[in-house]
Amino acid sequence: MPTVARVKERRTSVDVVFDHLYKSIVTLDLLPGDKISEAEIAAQFEVSRQPVRDAFSRLENLDLLLIRPQKATEVKRFSLHEITKSRFVRASVEAEVLRRAAKIATSADGLSLDAALAKQAQAVADGNYQEFGKLDYAFHKELCKIAKVEFAFEVISFEKANVDRLCMLSLSKEDRMEQLLEDHRAIADRVKAGDAHGAVEVGMVHLSRLDATIDAIFERNPDYFDT
Template sequence: MRLTERYSKETGREYALRMLKDNIIHLDLIPGSMLSENELSSEMHLSRTPVREALIELSKVKIVEIYPQKGSAVALIDYNLVEEARFMRNVLECAVVELACKMAGEDAVMKLRENVKLQEFYLENRSPEQLLKLDDEFHRLLFHITGKDQVYQLMDSITIHFDRIRSMSLIAVKDLKTISDHQSMVEAIAAKDGKTAKDVMEKHLSRYKIDEEALRREYPGYFR
């Protein structure tokens, strides 16, 4: 399991939750793998209580399954839950990208373009982890531009099923359309073309359906 430093004001539970989510999304904790509270608490230098609380929190969104007297496991991928998460993102992000077309100034468009340029660099240099980080940052910027930071935080906290598919796509899908989608969105925002921006976002968030065959072929044991 990969660990990053604990934030200065982060509680043990918050740190455990952040680390578990990050490792599940990036497949360091693979679907179907068992989770030991003792091992996790030792790795994260925490007591068992915050780790147990984090696992319970993740079980509420069905990304972790808890078996009484047996332990916990990372849930296998359920495309029904992926679709629910995608639906939420689609509703919110289509509205946000339309709003960005009205509100984004030159500085905001420049930041989006800089982000896409970095995505191109990391695509060429095959760095899926950096690509996912920049992808997240691109979408977060759209919410920031429109003054909807809290909405982004709410959305981000419950779309882990969709995020895991995104992470897998960056590794398994050869003809990746993510960056070209982002480029098209930026150009639509710069042109203040809300309809085009919304159409591109909707297509962008639906690509997981197109990619499902490639993902199942690459990761046959990860799905229900």
């Protein structure tokens, strides 16, 4: 297994710290409102404070950290306004991706979707929600590739970052992997059949699955949200 020192040979210290903190935040090892120390992170990775500061800045740009002068840096709480905005943008982009994918998907593309679904099914069988989350990303990226608009995934992934933690709460707390897998299967079926309207319809239902989860999480853990 590579050590941090060896990893640094291939990546900058900022990359190493950023990747570690990003993963910790989106997988909920660090919860909304948790405080993190620049000095402690620097000591953990045996680096100066500057790369940690730069990593913090990148995370702030992704709306994952709240940095305030003379106050402790903390993991950003959920914002209902930002979640609504991100999901609107993502839904608009994904709808067009699905339309295009359904119109031009080839038999080879269908096989790629089938392979992606098989991996997701294994993650469900294993109860591995973190792996399922990664495969969810890969599935939507594959749809962009099929639609020949790979650049669209940059928009999707940026907006997805705003709700990733809620998605992980949904997968880990609500155990809805099976439902999401069935959505993916339905999307793939319609794309392979060339049914653009059906693909968009199922895709929008898929994206709406989080609505009830957001309400449930807000009721159960209101401190996870901005007041």
